[in-house]
Amino acid sequence: MTGTTATQNLTYPTSGDLLKDQGLYIQTLAEQLEARLNSHDADLARSKVPPFAVVEVLTPNGYPLSLPFVFDTVLIDTDGMVDLTVDARKIKLTRTGWWNVGIYAHMGASGCNPGFFSLYLDSDTNTSGVPIQQFQKENLVGYSAMVSEGDVQANVLPCDIHAYALSSGTSCSSSFTLNKARMWAYWVRDL
């Protein structure tokens, strides 16, 4: 079989090929078309429902500062990115590419006066491509609840992400109450 199409390399018989093999040519072409259609179907499916997970802390918990949040609920997981029974602190980014990762947290007061309360989103490896994200909130003296959130688009290698909080300032508490948190990650595109 000597002929190939210009861009997709689909094969076809030419004058030197045998007529008796025409069925083979058709089978070969059918299998080549199937491979391309399979690839398109996979791309379409991943674009429609991308790798995407959201985890949440629904039950308020006390946390020492700097320790990763422990999530208690999976709201959605389209690609096996979360297993709370194995590690309830992480979302696994399952493929190389551009991802949107984010964290929303509603936290109790840090006690700092004055000071800052910071929310961090981090990966488990320094080489993954996810920069440490810090979403800082000035301490709101006299109020019981503080909120911080943010998200970032990053190009990453497969890795796990987690979130934690820190405070800095005068008379800061060593722990805080996490009233609600929601961490997410979704794939945006290949590199």
Add this chain to the structure above:
Amino acid sequence: MTSYTRLQRLPYPTPTRKATGTEYNERGNGALDLQRLAEAADRKFATLDAAWPNELQHPSKVIKLGTSITGMGNGSDHVITFDTTLATAGGLSGSENLDIQGSNLDAIGWYHIHFQVSSIPGGTANLGSRRQIHADVFHFSRGILEQYYNEELEPGSGHVCGNDLSFITYLDYDMIINLYMFHTNTSSTLTINTTATYGSMTRICPAV
């Protein structure tokens, strides 16, 4: 006889063993076999062509505050009513809200929501006073389902302050996201600027 590829079910002639060697069917059927394959491939590509626009171009909308909101006193929630739709796509309504209502059932799913609100005191500002926005995810039958907050401190007298809120939520039919502002500036009312007050919604994936 006809065989088919495993997943896409594209037809090709079934190989048969004959005295002269392996042949696929009677000679002369080649054109018909090729026609069957071409028509099956045509149907597959037509299906793909129809699916791409709906499934790749995710529903999205951007709204904006076109007219300033002035005179907001302290201590109570003020509704931020957007009045301009900058762009809408993928089956979302043209309303100036982040919502799923009317006939846009196909738009149901998980959304990334973002709000940005720019505000400034009309006169003297109380340094350190709070400016808070909160978004209610509201269902017309079931009420408020979720709330998200962002608080900022008054940066200084007369300074513009930006509140920014980003979160992920599921939006079903008959749901809307309402945005409110609350502040504790006692010396002045607050104005919400039009220059940088936006809301946006982008679907990540449909209900799965």
